[in-house]
Amino acid sequence: MASNKKDNLKRVLLPAASILIFIIIWQIVAEFYVNNPFLLPSFTDVISAFLSMAFGPKGSLPKDLWYSLLHFAIGMVAAIIVGIPVGVAMGWFKDVDIALNPLIELIRPIPPLAWIPFAIIWFGLTNAAAGFIIFIGAVFPILINTYTGFREVPKVFIEAGKVLGCTNNFSLIRRVAFPSAIPSIMSGIRISMGVGWMCLVGAEIFGAGSGKYGLGKNLWTYYNLHQMPSVVVYMLILGFIGIFIDLIFRHYVNKQMLKWREEDL
Amino acid sequence: MSLLSIENLRKVFSEGETDEVVALEGINLEIEDEEFICLVGPSGCGKTTLLRIVAGLDTPSSGVALLAGNEILGPDPERGMVFQEYSLFPWLSVIDNIEFGLEMKGVSKKARSETSEKYLELVGLKQFAGSFPHELSGGMRQRVAIARALANDPKVLLMDEPFGALDAQTRNMMQKELLEIWRRAKKTVIFVTHSVDEAVFLADRIIIMSPRPGKIKEIVAVDIPRCRERTAPEFANLRKYVLSLMGEGTI
Ligand SMILES: Nc1ncnc2c1ncn2[C@@H]1O[C@H](COP(=O)(O)OP(=O)(O)OP(=O)(O)O)[C@@H](O)[C@H]1O
Ligand SMILES: [Mg+2]
Numbered sequence: 001m002a003s004n005k006k007d008n009l010k011r012v013l014l015p016a017a018s019i020l021i022f023i024i025i026w027q028i029v030a031e032f033y034v035n036n037p038f039l040l041p042s043f044t045d046v047i048s049a050f051l052s053m054a055f056g057p058k059g060s061l062p063k064d065l066w067y068s069l070l071h072f073a074i075g076m077v078a079a080i081i082v083g084i085p086v087g088v089a090m091g092w093f094k095d096v097d098i099a100l101n102p103l104i105e106l107i108r109p110i111p112p113l114a115w116i117p118f119a120i121i122w123f124g125l126t127n128a129a130a131g132f133i134i135f136i137g138a139v140f141p142i143l144i145n146t147y148t149g150f151r152e153v154p155k156v157f158i159e160a161g162k163v164l165g166c167t168n169n170f171s172l173i174r175r176v177a178f179p180s181a182i183p184s185i186m187s188g189i190r191i192s193m194g195v196g197w198m199c200l201v202g203a204e205i206f207g208a209g210s211g212k213y214g215l216g217k218n219l220w221t222y223y224n225l226h227q228m229p230s231v232v233v234y235m236l237i238l239g240f241i242g243i244f245i246d247l248i249f250r251h252y253v254n255k256q257m258l259k260w261r262e263e264d265l
Numbered sequence: 266m267s268l269l270s271i272e273n274l275r276k277v278f279s280e281g282e283t284d285e286v287v288a289l290e291g292i293n294l295e296i297e298d299e300e301f302i303c304l305v306g307p308s309g310c311g312k313t314t315l316l317r318i319v320a321g322l323d324t325p326s327s328g329v330a331l332l333a334g335n336e337i338l339g340p341d342p343e344r345g346m347v348f349q350e351y352s353l354f355p356w357l358s359v360i361d362n363i364e365f366g367l368e369m370k371g372v373s374k375k376a377r378s379e380t381s382e383k384y385l386e387l388v389g390l391k392q393f394a395g396s397f398p399h400e401l402s403g404g405m406r407q408r409v410a411i412a413r414a415l416a417n418d419p420k421v422l423l424m425d426e427p428f429g430a431l432d433a434q435t436r437n438m439m440q441k442e443l444l445e446i447w448r449r450a451k452k453t454v455i456f457v458t459h460s461v462d463e464a465v466f467l468a469d470r471i472i473i474m475s476p477r478p479g480k481i482k483e484i485v486a487v488d489i490p491r492c493r494e495r496t497a498p499e500f501a502n503l504r505k506y507v508l509s510l511m512g513e514g515t516i
Contacts, residue, residue: 156352159346164345175369176354
């Protein structure tokens with residue numbers, strides 16, 4: 001017990017100490033060695049930039065956040081709506097797998113950002129254009145994990161389902177294969193959220209979006225204005241939100257959908 | 266006409282390839298309605314394969330399996346199966362596993378819970394109704410699988426070493442319960458076991474199989490009235506006889 005408590009304390013104190021030391025070194029290097037906020041803004045520069053953006057009159061931070069989350073949601077919802085059914089069809093029906101596999105393997109290696117020109121041509125400068133880039137990045141991990149989850153359903157579950165009266169494809173998919181594949185599907189969604197979040201920044205920087213707002217968009221604006229402390233603020237916010245989305249997702253999935261599993265996602 | 270007839274059944278895996286296995290060869294068998302059959306034989310002699318063909322999960326390479334005169338072409342809830350390996354759905358609680366087949370049949374929620382509670386009690390796992398399979402021991406899981414098969418009330422019950430993972434005490438108790446269910450619900454049971462003792466306790470007829478290729482070596486009728494006493498001399502004699510047929514000596 002005692003050593004357990006000590007362990008837990010260590011788990012808090014050691015990371016806190018390393019972060020603190022990192023900040024101190026950063027501050028010292030920026031202030032005394034580089035001494036140029038354009039090359040390396042100091043920690044305190046970044047904090048004051050954050051405060052004026054969050055509470056100052058001109059800050060667009062809340063709107064940027066809102067629009068980025070909107071782009072992200074459009075892309076993720078579309079990726080889930082397309083990725084899961086296609087993955088299910090390919091995982092369950094051999095012919096669909098044979099037919100679609102080469103096509104998917106052709107499209108998949110194209111980096112999502114390479115789609116930006118067409119995203120803008122097809123969707124214009126809209127939220128959907130940014131959503132499309134995120135969709136391209138997010139759909140393949142979901143599709144492939146759904147497919148793998150379906151291929152790896154233990155045969156005995158399918159057979160047990162059959163002898164218990166689940167005899168058609170639809171009820172076998174719904175009652176047996178899909179629940180069995182959920183852990184794999186959920187980890188696919190998790191991976192795709194990471195990829196999608198990265199695509200978001202690229203898409204917005206390259207102008208796919210509805211114009212004025214977006215975390216990636218205005219990160220680039222601040223760079224053009226040479227306001228590097230604000231750029232760092234946006235970088236940090238992008239990182240934090242990425243972690244936050246992942247934490248919420250994992251918490252929800254582990255508590256609600258995977259409580260039957262021994263290990264968490 | 267008997268309920269289940271197996272005629273000239275042959276099953277070959279990987280036919281024509283170098284790893285070809287003749288799992289079953291020349292199986293002829295007539296099983297009467299409401300008969301309790303035990304299948305014994307060494308590992309790999311095709312017991313599971315025979316059961317799977319009757320379940321409709323495998324198709325014979327040649328020959329037929331007929332149920333009430335109709336060829337068995339696929340699985341059906343009328344032929345319930347308790348698998349040799351763990352087959353509970355890990356995403357469903359114990360109670361939902363047991364109710365799965367009833368739900369597929371469209372039985373109402375109320376009737377489902379009545380049935381599942383009955384069988385849960387029967388297998389002695391009432392306090393685990395809400396648990397998930399990974400929280401149970403191997404023997405407990407197997408008991409839930411038995412309850413799940415029974416709750417579906419199949420006419421033919423195929424059981425592949427269902428009691429293999431149970432301790433001796435639970436095993437004896439489950440054997441008695443199974444006989445009681447079989448008698449009351451008028452089922453036909455095909456029960457695979459490695460235990461000759463279990464076979465002599467349960468069966469109307471014991472089918473002894475031999476391996477490579479899997480064949481029926483001998484069929485022994487058990488004429489001891491139920492409930493059988495394991496300590497009775499006739500029980501011991503029959504057990505010795507079956508063991509000698511299996512080539513395990515008479516000790
Ligand atoms: N799907 C399969 N593919 C190839 N060979 C198989 C397959 N299933 C079973 N066999 C082979 O058929 C033979 C009979 O197997 P089966 O599982 O029916 O034996 P069993 O009597 O149930 O053995 P055990 O007592 O160990 O469960 C074995 O030699 C096995 O290797
Ligand atoms: Mg077997």
